[in-house]
Amino acid sequence: MAKAKENKALHQKIGSGIWKFFSSLKLTITVLILLAFVSIIGTVVEQNQPLENYLMAYGEGWTKFIVYAKINNMYYTWWYNGLILTLCLNIIVCTFERFPTKWKSLLKHKPSKFDATTIERFSNKRTVKLNAGFEETREHVEKLLKKSRYKTLKFKSEKDEDFIYGWRGVIGRFGSDITHVSLLLILFGAIIGGFYGYKDFKVVYTGDTIRVPDVDYHLRLDKFWMEYYDTGQIKQYNSLLTVVEDGKDVLTKQIWVNEPLDYKGVRFYQSTWGNAWNRVKSANIAMIGKDSEELYSVTDIEWQVLTPIPNTEYNVKLIGFAADFAYDEASNQVFSKSAEPENPAIQIEVYRGERLISSPWIFVNYPGIFPAIPDSDEDIVFGGYMGVLYSGLSLNKDPGVNIVWLGCSIMITGFFLTFFIYHRRLWVHVRKVEGGTEVSLGGLINKSNFVFEREIENIAKKLQGDNKK
Amino acid sequence: MILSLVFFTFSFIFYLITALVYIANWFVKKKWLGQIATTMAFVTLFSTTMVLIMRAGESGHAPFSNLFESMVLFVWAVNIGYLLMEYRYKFKSLGAVIMLLEFLAMLSASMLPYRFKSVEPLNPALQNKWHFMVNFLEKFGLEKYAIGWLDFHVFCTFIGYAAFAISFGLAITYLVKNKYEVKGKTNYLLDRFPDSKMLDELSYIAIAWGFPFLTLGIVTGAIWANEAWGRPWSWDPKETWSAITWLIYASYLHARVTRGWRGRRAAWLAVLGFLAIIFLYWGVSFILPGLHAYA
Numbered sequence: 001m002a003k004a005k006e007n008k009a010l011h012q013k014i015g016s017g018i019w020k021f022f023s024s025l026k027l028t029i030t031v032l033i034l035l036a037f038v039s040i041i042g043t044v045v046e047q048n049q050p051l052e053n054y055l056m057a058y059g060e061g062w063t064k065f066i067v068y069a070k071i072n073n074m075y076y077t078w079w080y081n082g083l084i085l086t087l088c089l090n091i092i093v094c095t096f097e098r099f100p101t102k103w104k105s106l107l108k109h110k111p112s113k114f115d116a117t118t119i120e121r122f123s124n125k126r127t128v129k130l131n132a133g134f135e136e137t138r139e140h141v142e143k144l145l146k147k148s149r150y151k152t153l154k155f156k157s158e159k160d161e162d163f164i165y166g167w168r169g170v171i172g173r174f175g176s177d178i179t180h181v182s183l184l185l186i187l188f189g190a191i192i193g194g195f196y197g198y199k200d201f202k203v204v205y206t207g208d209t210i211r212v213p214d215v216d217y218h219l220r221l222d223k224f225w226m227e228y229y230d231t232g233q234i235k236q237y238n239s240l241l242t243v244v245e246d247g248k249d250v251l252t253k254q255i256w257v258n259e260p261l262d263y264k265g266v267r268f269y270q271s272t273w274g275n276a277w278n279r280v281k282s283a284n285i286a287m288i289g290k291d292s293e294e295l296y297s298v299t300d301i302e303w304q305v306l307t308p309i310p311n312t313e314y315n316v317k318l319i320g321f322a323a324d325f326a327y328d329e330a331s332n333q334v335f336s337k338s339a340e341p342e343n344p345a346i347q348i349e350v351y352r353g354e355r356l357i358s359s360p361w362i363f364v365n366y367p368g369i370f371p372a373i374p375d376s377d378e379d380i381v382f383g384g385y386m387g388v389l390y391s392g393l394s395l396n397k398d399p400g401v402n403i404v405w406l407g408c409s410i411m412i413t414g415f416f417l418t419f420f421i422y423h424r425r426l427w428v429h430v431r432k433v434e435g436g437t438e439v440s441l442g443g444l445i446n447k448s449n450f451v452f453e454r455e456i457e458n459i460a461k462k463l464q465g466d467n468k469k
Numbered sequence: 470m471i472l473s474l475v476f477f478t479f480s481f482i483f484y485l486i487t488a489l490v491y492i493a494n495w496f497v498k499k500k501w502l503g504q505i506a507t508t509m510a511f512v513t514l515f516s517t518t519m520v521l522i523m524r525a526g527e528s529g530h531a532p533f534s535n536l537f538e539s540m541v542l543f544v545w546a547v548n549i550g551y552l553l554m555e556y557r558y559k560f561k562s563l564g565a566v567i568m569l570l571e572f573l574a575m576l577s578a579s580m581l582p583y584r585f586k587s588v589e590p591l592n593p594a595l596q597n598k599w600h601f602m603v604n605f606l607e608k609f610g611l612e613k614y615a616i617g618w619l620d621f622h623v624f625c626t627f628i629g630y631a632a633f634a635i636s637f638g639l640a641i642t643y644l645v646k647n648k649y650e651v652k653g654k655t656n657y658l659l660d661r662f663p664d665s666k667m668l669d670e671l672s673y674i675a676i677a678w679g680f681p682f683l684t685l686g687i688v689t690g691a692i693w694a695n696e697a698w699g700r701p702w703s704w705d706p707k708e709t710w711s712a713i714t715w716l717i718y719a720s721y722l723h724a725r726v727t728r729g730w731r732g733r734r735a736a737w738l739a740v741l742g743f744l745a746i747i748f749l750y751w752g753v754s755f756i757l758p759g760l761h762a763y764a
Contacts (some may be wrong), residue, residue: 032720036713036745041755043706055750075704190702199700229590236593257593258617258697269699396699404701408688415681447677450558450670 022086022093031087038083042074088187091180099177106170106423114155118442119427124452125442126460129433135439137463138162138430144459148425160432168424173418173446182410189403200395205276205388212395215264219420222252225389226273237273239391262338265397270437272392277323277336279303283346284383287312288367295381303388306351309380314373315354316380320347325363334361346382348372422447424455439463473523473532474586476516477541481575483513484544488572491564495661498599503561510552510564513571515547528588529613531620534595536754537585539627540578544571546631550675553634558671562661566638574634576750594697595619618693626686627709630746632679633718637743639672640736647733669732672739680718686710706757710749717742 015222021027045066046053054063054072070077117123130137141164145152150166157163202210209220236256243251243263253261261268282302286295287309301307306317324337325345334347345363349356357385360372362382372380426443441459445452487509494502520541524532534540551567554560606612644656647665649655662668690708691701702708719737724730 001693025723026730029720029730030729032716032723036716036720039709039713039716042704043709043753047704073707231590233590234593235590236596258597258693260696260699267699269697271698394699398700401695401701405692408691411680412685412688419677419681442482448670448674450667 019093019097022089023097024090025094028087028090028094031083031090035083035087038080038363045071045074046072047075084187088184088371091184095177100175102173104253106173108168109151109153109165116429116431119429119440120442122427122442122444124445124449124456125440126456127438127440128460128464129436129438130463131436134160134162134430134432134437137439138164139464141428141430141439144462145426145428148455148459150424162430163428164428166426166428168426169421170423172417172421172424175414175419175421179411179414179418182407182414185407185410186404189400189405189407191397191399191400192403195347197396197398197400199397201271202393202395203274203390204239204393205279205390209302210393212266214397215266217243217250217264218269220244220249221391221393224273224389226389237270237391238391239270240270265399267396267398269394269396270391271394274339274390274392275323276321276388276390277339278321279388280318280321280346281386281388283318283321283348283385285309285316285348285362285380286383288379288381290377290379298383301348312378314380315351315353317349317351318346319349320361321345321360321385322361325361343388344382344385348380348384350380367467411443422451424452426456471523471588473520473526473527476520476523477579480513480516480520480541480544481579483509483516484568484572484575487513487684488565488568491561491568495562495565495658498661506561506564507552507555510548510555510568513546514545514552517541517548521545524588524738525614528590531616531623533620533623533627534591535585535589536689536751537578537581538575539623540581542623542627543630543634544578546628547571547574547634550631550678554671554675558663560663560667560671563639563642563663563671566642567635570634589655590757597693597696618689618696622686622689624692625682625689629679629681629683629686630750631745632675632682632708634745635674635715636675636679639668639675640739640743643668643672643736644740647736658757669736672736676718676721676739676742680715680722683711683715683718687715707749707753710745710753714745714749715740 045058047115049072051063051067054066054276058066066072069079074080142152145164145166148168150168152164152166153306155163155165198213200213204210204221204224206221206224209218212219220242221239222242224238226237227235229235238256240254241261242249243261249250251263255261255268255270257270280303282300284298284300286298288295297310297312299307299309301316301318303318306315308315321335322334322336322343322345324340324342326335326337327333327455328335334345341362343365345361347359347361349359351357358372358374360370362372362380363369364382364384367381368379423446424443426441429440431438439460441456443452443456487506490502490506490509494506521532521538524541528534531569533539547567548571551564551571555564575580598615598619602615602617603612606615642662643665646659646662646668649659650665663671687708690711694703694708695701717738721735721742724735724738
């Protein structure tokens with residue numbers, strides 16, 4: 001029984017210890033500086049590179065460490081996000097710790113004690129003596145405070161003596177809380193986006209229709225084109241996209257860099273472009289005799305279109321292209337080593353009349369290494385081609401992004417309140433003295449003493465100045 | 470001839486003169502020297518404004534699309550910020566510090582290689598305009614002057630940088646003056662500066678302006694990135710460094726209300742923050758690879 005009690009006490013002690021740890025402002029500063037410091041590492045060590053790059057740059061020992069601590073993908077590690085989580089807990093605990101008392105004390109405007117000595121304790125204070133009568137001065141003070149946008153409260157009124165309390169800009173005190181909560185909201189939005197969103201990239205050719213993950217529509221690229229400046233620099237690249245839903249075209253939009261298409265929660269971005277490595281628009285071929293160098297029946301053939309070669313019995317169809325030809329023996333497949341036209345080759349189907357007789361690869365750089373027409377004195381050579389541009393589209397679904405934007409706007413609002421709205425409290429004591437009235441005023445501001453000093457001086461001056469008139 | 474570069478040369482000379490007059494005014498307090506200093510600050514402001522206007526005319530877009538142009542914007546914003554501060558708080562001695570910083574900034578801008586100074590058309594990612602503005606200006610045939618998130622992003626960021634530069638100057642002055650004050654020593658030149666409490670407050674006010682603008686800069690940058698690349702945040706070195714400076718200034722703001730951290734430690738954080746800004750601005754562009762390589 002006694003032990004259970006002890007245990008409970010211990011739990012409470014540990015609990016309050018943890019609570020205290022997370023409610024400390026020193027923790028805030030430490031975590032902020034620590035986060036700043038470790039973030040630097042991720043900018044110096046390039047992120048998400050192939051392993052060889054790290055080996056080359058840092059050697060084996062450091063690479064092992066980099067991989068072990070996941071510094072190659074640092075911003076997504078448990079320890080980096082742990083720091084952010086610590087900051088969040090810090091914010092939550094601090095808000096719980098401070099906000100309720102602050103809320104109560106700020107809404108309860110009446111100060112607990114206000115007598116003739118109160119004002120003397122403030123560092124910002126001023127006393128003026130006026131010739132005017134008590135009643136007149138008192139009204140004047142209240143009017144002046146109202147004019148300076150103070151809300152006022154008569155603390156107590158006695159004969160020949162009045163205690164007035166004024167305040168302004170209470171809302172500025174809540175700016176920091178609003179900012180803190182907005183930061184949590186931004187992180188929450190980021191997490192939502194991470195869990196329920198996706199990012200994808202597609203290489204799309206004109207006329208192609210692509211499937212969009214998670215939604216019930218397709219997307220077709222109708223056209224892709226580039227714009228240039230007079231100097232030859234690229235000005236812009238554009239894609240004309242059509243949304244196809246249930247087999248019907250529902251929407252067509254031209255997108256470019258900085259102008260995405262947004263449809264049912266998925267955004268389509270013009271992200272890159274490039275020369276196709278596995279298809280062409282058309283190719284230029286010609287016939288050649290085995291023993292002569294002379295070309296004849298030069299003709300252009302379009303992609304996937306069966307075309308007769310003039311003055312011969314052959315028809316050809318262009319069915320494949322590799323910009324940088326390579327052959328994989330294991331899978332018996334042709335592929336392009338790179339996107340650069342290092343070794344361009346096309347595959348054609350050759351028909352004698354209507355009968356398919358061969359489907360060879362022919363090369364620009366190596367004419368005749370694979371005879372295109374078996375058992376014949378003639379061969380086909382590949383002279384050149386017209387390339388095709390592809391449009392690189394990024395697909396992005398991010399259901400959290402609007403929460404992030406909301407958080408950002410709240411944060412900016414919070415900053416405005418924090419930095420530009422000062423909470424001022426003013427205590428004014430008006431009393432009748434021999435030959436006139438004495439006004440003492442003094443008070444507190446949560447920031448920028450300078451502003452307040454000046455304001456008190458101004459009010460005092462106005463009291464005197466208006467009085468002289 | 471590129472007229473903006475002519476105005477740049479003028480501004481460069483003017484900043485040198487302005488800095489010298491402010492320093493002279495700091496050494497010997499004469500009313501007329503102070504008046505000349507302030508007048509010169511306005512002359513330089515006008516000249517710097519002309520650089521920006523000419524630049525906009527020459528390039529046909531907002532004049533902050535490369536490092537050189539943004540430096541001019543930075544210097545321009547610091548100038549305005551300083552003049553506002555002088556008008557409000559009447560401490561001309563601080564002009565010696567701020568205008569010296571301005572001159573150093575102009576010097577570094579002038580030393581940039583020519584390829585940074587030439588007028589360039591915008592690459593595709595930089596062409597970001599607000600639709601409503603394009604539509605409105607189209608009625609007058611002025612649509613090429615429309616601006617967008619990108620311009621807003623750069624503008625906010627540089628107001629922030631400018632405020633931080635001012636706070637840096639003030640924090641350094643604070644640290645020097647405070648050191649002497651603590652020892653009970655003083656000298657004529659230090660006496661000419663406001664007392665360290667005031668310096669600390671002014672430095673805070675500068676950061677109180679800079680921080681929301683830096684935040685706005687980061688946020689609008691994220692909005693633009695989301696439109697151009699499909700993601701608001703991608704841990705690009707420039708982005709990460711902007712977060713680093715944001716964190717440092719956030720820690721400054723918390724340090725200022727924490728016992729044991731206010732005063733000198735907070736001032737050091739303000740200095741550290743601006744050093745991070747310099748790296749964010751120049752270092753990242755030249756040393757680290759990333760999407761912001763052009764500016």
